[in-house]
Amino acid sequence: xxxxxxxxxxxxxxxxxxxxxxxxxxxxxxxxxxxxxxxxxxxxxxxxxxxxxxxxxxxxxxxxxxxxxxxxxxxxxxxxxxxxxxxxxxxxxxxxxxxxxxxxxxxxxxxxxxxxxxxxxxxxxxxxxxxxxxxxxxxxxxxxxxxxxxxxxxxxxxxxxxxxxxxxxxxxxxxxxxxxxxxxxxxxxxxxxxxxxxxxxxxxxxxxxxxxxxxxxxxxxxxxxxxxxxxxxxxxxxxxxxxxxxxx
Amino acid sequence: xxxxxxxxxxxxxxxxxxxxxxxxxxxxxxxxxxxxxxxxxxxxxxxxxxxxxxxxxxxxxxxxxxxxxxxxxxxxxxxxxxxxxxxxxxxxxxxxxxxxxxxxxxxxxxxxxxxxxxxxxxxxxxxxxxxxxxxxxxxxxxxxxxxxxxxxxxxxxxxxxxxxxxxxxxxxxxxxxxxxxxxxxxxxxxxxxxxxxxxxxxxxxxxxxxxxxxxxxxxxxxxxxxxxxxxxxxxxxxxxxxxxxxxxxxxxxxxxxxxxxxxxxxxxxxxxxxxxxxxxxxxxxxxxxxxxxxxxxxxxxxxxxxxxxxxxxxxxxxxxxxxxxxxxxxxxxxxxxxxxxxxxxxxxxxxxxxxxxxxxxxxxxxx
Numbered sequence: 254x255x256x257x258x259x260x261x262x263x264x265x266x267x268x269x270x271x272x273x274x275x276x277x278x279x280x281x282x283x284x285x286x287x288x289x290x291x292x293x294x295x296x297x298x299x300x301x302x303x304x305x306x307x308x309x310x311x312x313x314x315x316x317x318x319x320x321x322x323x324x325x326x327x328x329x330x331x332x333x334x335x336x337x338x339x340x341x342x343x344x345x346x347x348x349x350x351x352x353x354x355x356x357x358x359x360x361x362x363x364x365x366x367x368x369x370x371x372x373x374x375x376x377x378x379x380x381x382x383x384x385x386x387x388x389x390x391x392x393x394x395x396x397x398x399x400x401x402x403x404x405x406x407x408x409x410x411x412x413x414x415x416x417x418x419x420x421x422x423x424x425x426x427x428x429x430x431x432x433x434x435x436x437x438x439x440x441x442x443x444x445x446x447x448x449x450x451x452x453x454x455x456x457x458x459x460x461x462x463x464x465x466x467x468x469x470x471x472x473x474x475x476x477x478x479x480x481x482x483x484x485x486x487x488x489x490x491x492x493x494x495x496x497x498x499x500x501x
Numbered sequence: 502x503x504x505x506x507x508x509x510x511x512x513x514x515x516x517x518x519x520x521x522x523x524x525x526x527x528x529x530x531x532x533x534x535x536x537x538x539x540x541x542x543x544x545x546x547x548x549x550x551x552x553x554x555x556x557x558x559x560x561x562x563x564x565x566x567x568x569x570x571x572x573x574x575x576x577x578x579x580x581x582x583x584x585x586x587x588x589x590x591x592x593x594x595x596x597x598x599x600x601x602x603x604x605x606x607x608x609x610x611x612x613x614x615x616x617x618x619x620x621x622x623x624x625x626x627x628x629x630x631x632x633x634x635x636x637x638x639x640x641x642x643x644x645x646x647x648x649x650x651x652x653x654x655x656x657x658x659x660x661x662x663x664x665x666x667x668x669x670x671x672x673x674x675x676x677x678x679x680x681x682x683x684x685x686x687x688x689x690x691x692x693x694x695x696x697x698x699x700x701x702x703x704x705x706x707x708x709x710x711x712x713x714x715x716x717x718x719x720x721x722x723x724x725x726x727x728x729x730x731x732x733x734x735x736x737x738x739x740x741x742x743x744x745x746x747x748x749x750x751x752x753x754x755x756x757x758x759x760x761x762x763x764x765x766x767x768x769x770x771x772x773x774x775x776x777x778x779x780x781x782x783x784x785x786x787x788x789x790x791x792x793x794x795x796x797x798x799x800x801x802x803x804x805x806x807x808x809x810x811x812x813x814x815x816x817x818x819x820x821x822x823x824x825x826x827x828x829x830x831x832x833x834x835x836x837x838x839x840x841x842x843x844x845x846x847x848x849x850x851x852x853x854x855x856x857x858x859x860x861x862x863x864x865x866x867x868x
Contacts, residue, residue: 333712341706348515
């Protein structure tokens with residue numbers, strides 16, 4: 254890459270809860286348009302680290318910069334420039350597809366005509382046009398997750414944070430979901446994704462693996478496999494995670 | 502502003518699509534008004550009554566002593582004129598007054614006939630009936646003893662006057678009670694459940710990550726319930742005036758202002774609950790056990806506070822509903838102005854600010 258455009262940069266970012274160090278001095282950089290996989294066993298500190306980056310948890314020490322803004326002082330600006338999709342399904346079941354789109358479009362300050370275009374485009378792309386007035390609860394989980402992702406990027410954020418987005422989704426839908434991620438990355442949206450599925454880790458440009466609050470490895474999947482002399486990311490992960498002291 | 506409006510619209514969708522809460526919201530007040538109006542029994546004990554003795558003779562003294570020796574009454578001795586009695590009723594110091602005619606003993610012994618007037622505060626009709634019955638019984642007792650010694654029967658006629666609620670309508674207790682209960686139910690319970698639901702479903706997290714400010718999220722969650730509460734108050738008042746025949750004696754404007762204060766108090770309580778509870782079930786249980794039971798049991802709605810043990814009476818003070826019910830009774834039934842209920846209004850104001858302050862503090866800690 255000629256001109257590196259860093260969108261996330263952390264330096265010794267740390268979060269302590271009393272005397273328990275959930276995240277211990279993690280430092281990494283993520284470039285624009287990159288698909289960055291954030292891996293780790295349960296309790297390794299992934300979610301805590303992500304919460305600091307999206308501005309809903311204050312770090313104990315260290316520095317971090319997201320979309321050009323400081324995580325201590327400029328959380329408001331960060332929030333305007335990122336999208337977020339949590340591991341729990343986070344649309345409103347008792348609202349229709351259209352109403353959900355309108356709600357989040359409204360929250361992110363989209364103008365009416367802009368919102369209308371986006372809404373049309375989005376339902377068209379997901380083949381949901383004829384279902385736009387149906388309640389979200391009537392959709393199958395895979396569709397819900399795809400809709401959820403589309404809404405997370407409806408305001409064209411610089412970075413989208415995905416917290417285990419494909420949990421409980423069937424393989425075919427997962428593949429389709431990743432197509433959407435690729436498309437977003439292609440359009441210049443940086444994707445920061447946590448996952449449990451090691452096959453998904455292979456799809457990422459670069460992967461970091463957290464063990465006990467520390468980043469133990471960070472590289473492209475190919476490099477990691479070479480380095481750990483493993484045939485798959487699964488093996489890489491097992492080799493690293495075996496040393497973990499923490500259990501959930 | 503657009504954020505705000507989109508969000509409020511969403512809250513209305515939630516409420517309007519949930520058939521069960523709609524039923525609770527709009528069916529409950531109507532059913533309660535009707536049921537509770539007829540199903541409340543009261544027993545009286547240690548109630549303050551005033552004696553206006555225009556005669557001050559042996560016979561009246563005897564009757565007063567008898568009244569005093571029962572466990573039902575405490576006699577308020579500072580009252581010496583009928584104007585003071587009226588005042589005492591308005592402030593709620595006394596629940597009944599017994600007035601002896603002048604020359605009581607003289608008339609009784611020589612004309613064989615004398616009069617006593619009993620006035621009771623019938624804003625609580627059940628209590629008023631019980632009170633007048635007890636007083637009459639004590640007087641009849643005296644009369645019977647007197648007649649046992651004499652051949653010519655002496656006759657004391659008692660004249661009962663039910664103040665404020667001459668027809669002893671149940672509406673006079675049920676309307677203020679239902680208002681206190683329903684508003685707390687909608688504003689506190691529904692609000693806390695709806696906030697906790699977002700936490701439970703994980704949507705709260707998404708909202709916190711959005712550029713929408715947390716306090717704006719909270720405010721916009723309370724607004725629909727505020728509007729629904731106002732609609733409910735108006736429904737109850739319309740029912741009360743046109744169906745139950747209970748007019749608003751005092752200022753409608755004052756009543757609405759104080760009702761809004763009470764709604765704000767309940768909303769702040771709901772927010773406080775939502776910072777404590779982590780599941781909808783917990784929010785519901787805290788609301789039911791922590792709010793509904795005290796309202797029904799301790800606010801003077803179903804059981805008179807005066808009869809409760811000291812500790813429970815103290816506890817009753819913590820329920821906002823207690824203060825609101827007093828306000829509604831005074832303004833709506835007695836027609837008291839702001840100064841008559843200023844103490845209760847201040848208590849509500851203090852509670853509201855405290856609840857808001859604590860919930861904002863707790864909310865920040867959670868972020």
